[in-house]
Amino acid sequence: MGEVYVITSGKGGVGKTTVTANLGIGLALRGSRVVTIDADIGLRNLDVVLGLENRVVFNIVDVVEGNCRLEQALVRDKRVENLFLLPAAQTRTKEAVSPEQMIEVCSKLREVFDYVLIDSPAGIEAGFRNAAIGADKGIVVTTPEVSAVRDADRIIGLLEAMGKGTPQLIINRLRADMVERGDMLGVRDVLDILAIPLLGIVPEDEEVIVATNKGEPVILRENSEASKAFKNIVARLEGEDIPLLEFSPKKDAGFLGKLFKLFGGR
């Protein structure tokens, strides 16, 4: 039986879809069978970030309405074996899939896959609840900004109230230079406030934008900070004990040294 994760944030634009795509590829690269679900019905994006938009034939709404079988709607990744995408519908609304149908889709997929990763829409309404309802646990993505952290706190409370346990946190788009000069919330600040376990830190990296432009998630690139960060998160998800500070082994003291400062010298 596979594990079902919902990747969520409350606030839009913090990188849920990027995280889902990269974790999906990373887990599949390590040999797991992975399916990613785009639960953002009406505003589908995961297919684009994964570079699979031209391969989409059916979607999750077709599955629940009986227009196709579940297997027919799954898009196989072109680069990585064992990675699949269940796309969202672009021309429908969130109501097109009911909570019961979402639970059923998740329970069917977990029989075949080791990991089911659900990319949640922004917000705290029906779309989010639908995305979370079939999941075992949550991964909350935030950026070190006041608005994103506030919304993350709200989402953490909702996930706990839904009985999904305490979610794990990914802090995305961290800028070490800004933290160092005291102009961005540091890792310690965010953890003090949200008080949930940290799954990983992803530094701000231009390569992520280049990767999205090309539809080739950044984790597939060798020499990028964000790629290393995502690989470490994937390893932690698989139970490896990877120290948080070691994701950026640069030769000079630069980035690693700065990271130490982010933790307040810990």
Add this chain to the structure above:
Amino acid sequence: MNLFSLFRNFFRKGERSSQIAKSRLEIMLKHDRAELTRSEMMEMMDRILMVLRDYVSYDRNRVEMKVKREKGETFLFISVPVIGKPSSRSLER
């Protein structure tokens, strides 16, 4: 930290913006988590402290309130530094 940023931080006026962000968040989340507006929270504290005044004397400036969330439940923590017995005990009537 290079010499320049060390120099700049040293002479920088006021609080760092990250510290402002953190304290704003702490206040915001207190209200969000407790689902109480600022005025409701102040009123509640005043009423609690009014009761306490009959039993202990305390340092008003160091009274603190925190709202923590754990496993889907919300907990209010109010810490009141007690100095001693109240000067005039209104209980003894």
